[in-house]
Amino acid sequence: MPQNLWNDAEAKALPDLDGLVYRSNLLGRDRAVCNIFGGNTSAKIDVVNHAGRQTRVLAVKASGSDLATITEPQFAILYLDDILPLINREAMTDEEMVAYLDRTAFEPGRPRQSIETLMHAFVPFKHVDHTHPDAIISLACTPNAEQTAKDVYGDRMVYVKYIRPGFTLSKWIGEKIAANPQAECVVMGKHGLIAWADDSKTCYDNSIRIIAEAEAYIAERKRGKRVYGQLTVPALPEAERREIMTEVLPVIRGAVSKRSHTILQYDDSEAVLDMVGSAKSGEVSQQGAACPDHLVHVKRQPLFIDWRADQGVDALKKLVQDGVADYEQRYGEYFETNKEPGDELRDSAPRVILIPGIGMVNTGKDVANADVSRQLYHRAVEVIGGAEALGEFVSLTAKESYDIEYWPLELYKLRLRPPDRDFAGKVVLITGGASGIGRATAYKLASDGAHVVVADINTENGEEVAADLQKRFGKKRAMFVHTDVTSEAAVQNSMQQAILAYGGLDVLVNNAGIAGGMPIEETTLADWQRQIDILATGYFLMAREAFILMKRQGIGGTMVFVGSKNSIAAGKGAAAYSAAKAAEIHLARCIAEEGGAHGIRVNSVLPDAVIRGSSIWSGDWKAERAANYGVEIDQLNDFYRQRNVLKVEILAEDQAEAIAFLAGPRSSKTTGAVLTVDGGVAAAYVR
Ligand code: NAD
Secondary structure, X not given: OOOOOOOHHHHHOOOHHHHHHHHHHHHHHOOOOOOOXXXXXXXXXXXXXXXXXXXXXEEEEXXXXXXXXXXXXXXXXXXXXXXXXXXXXXXXXXXXXXXXXXXXXXXXXXXXXXXXXXXXXXXXXXXXXXXXXXXHHHHHOOOOHHHHHHHHHHHHEEEEOOOOOOHHHHHHHHHHHHHOOOOOEEEEOOOEEEEEEOOHHXXXXXXXXXXXHHHXXXXXXXXXXXXXXXXXXXXXXXXXXXXXXHHHHHHHHHHHOOOOOOEEEEEOOHHXXXXXXXXXXXXXXXXXXOOHHHHHHHOOOOEEOXXXXXXXXXXXXXXXXXXXXXXXXXXXXXXXXXXXXXXXXOOOOOOEEEEOOOEEEEEXXXXXXXXXXXXXXXXXXXXXXXXXXXXXXXXXXXXXXXXXXXXXXXXXHHHOOOOOOOOOOOEEEEEOOOOHHHHHHHHHHHHOOOEEXXXXXXHHHHHHHHHHHHHHHOOOOEEEEEOOOOOHHHHHHHHHHHHHHHOOOOEEEEOOOOOOXXXXXXXXXXXXXXXXXXXXXXXXXXXXXXXXXXXXHOOOEEEEEEOOHHHOOOOOXXXXXXXXXXXXXXXXXXXXXXXXXXXXXXXXXEEXXXXXXXXXXXXXXXXXXXXXXXXXXXXXXXXXXXHOOOOOOOOHHHHHHHHHHHHOHHHOOOOOOEEEEOOOOHHXXXX
């Protein structure tokens, strides 16, 4: 049941617009009341305009914001008296409506008003909530939805059949409410709910109470029923699911990323496992979308994979690949059947993939987008289940779906998005990402759109980097995985974590390292072995596992090895380190040779003397190097600056820039190369 979350003490002090923000956030807090990014709210407010005149404005949610997190600047504010006379018109196209409303802006610079603004204006009450509650949509997605809604509310409700939002729907709603003064809500066929009042608290109370009535009605009819049928495929044990998906997610990612790189979210929550394993889920899930607001992020149908564990993992991979190809073909047919002049086919890959015994996989252009799809399919499961409990689920038709998916006003929201950056939709794993060059690279690639896996033995610093990246770029845009690159099992675990979090991997930055130098006679076997283990073996293990994963995905990939000036210039007094660094770049070239056939590029960056921010310079290394060159420790920075021909200090950010270039699309025809980033040191000039 929806909880009434209103708190008088919190609400009282808030003036009109802030009060509207408060109410909106409360509604958005419960996703069974209001979908992520769905629904909208409004208030009609008396204000004094810039000329000192008393005037009425409509504050309404702007297009593309989410009620749960909406803030005051995300409301559009429009002159209400300019809008109200529109109800007397016979018709208005979407373009006319938007152009008209754009001219009623009370304050310049606010975002564009919701597509449903006219409906808010025409409801003759001060406060209006339009939500997409699961239970209401269940009522509204049954064969005789109007009668079903009447059974719950009697004449306290007026019903409007489904049409795409716009002028006509708004006019119908305004007129129906005017003609039915006893009504306290509108149920919108295959869409949602409108409730209202003259004060904000009553408006909220009404929304919650009306939704609770529908929930109680459905709960009664659900009692003792399994709405998706008997459980025919029980969930596999969690560890087994994860093992299987470690192999299968990269295959899915490859299949759905043909047009552009896609991030996956894997959901094996109880509700999903129960649904996908039930007898009727394969059939019911294919009916169509339950609500226009779901559709935009889950598409008309999920891809249902009819697989049983006894068929084996290879069969699942094949079913997924064939399933995606078939889905894309069917999507193309849907596009051809319904397209209007000027329409262009958009991504035809599924956004939701259901696998019995395993769970659900959602796709998106980034992790936030994939997560919206995940959240909305949870809502769809509830809505469809509710409708089935009431008799039968009736979805939007193919034509209705198409008209939403390719609606110019929906496409407008997509156009608001900034153009894709170099690493949009890509997953990057950086070893040694907790410090120095790796850390600077993590920030650089994240700011260029990457999802970043920070792999390091330093948990404290690694977690701090990941948390800060999340704060700056989004909740799931980065993660930390404790990884010792010398351990085969740890390296494999880091790949598995990347797969389970994002679906795969596109870029490996092989960077974790140490320093250390001494004359050859003093170099113990243990010293030698340590350098070889971390620098040579560590780079090998990471690269091998990344190679296997990239090949499985089948969409190419890049690796950047962070070598050193010492990879090609003999490092006096640092034989073990230099030999290991030389091994790294030769390893890179060998893998470049093998990777070409699979679109996997491997290049190296060779830094020299990055002192600021690097922890390898905080130990004995600095003293050793100073002694080696016969300078004081505090002169070392200047020594290195004077050593290069450009006389510049070399920064971790300079390395990150070069790594981003070699890892990204701007170097798409370069592989097996080395790029020095050292200010120019003749000994390291590449010959
Ligand atoms: P740094 O010490 O600041 O960062 C290295 C990171 O690697 C640390 O966070 C450390 O915890 C991690 N690490 C060490 N051993 C690990 C292991 N076994 N498994 C996982 N993580 C491990 O050093 P940096 O200067 O940023 O160096 C990064 C790379 O650049 C190294 O490969 C280094 O050899 C190379 N490099 C650095 C310089 C320089 O002057 N700083 C010059 C040439 C090459």
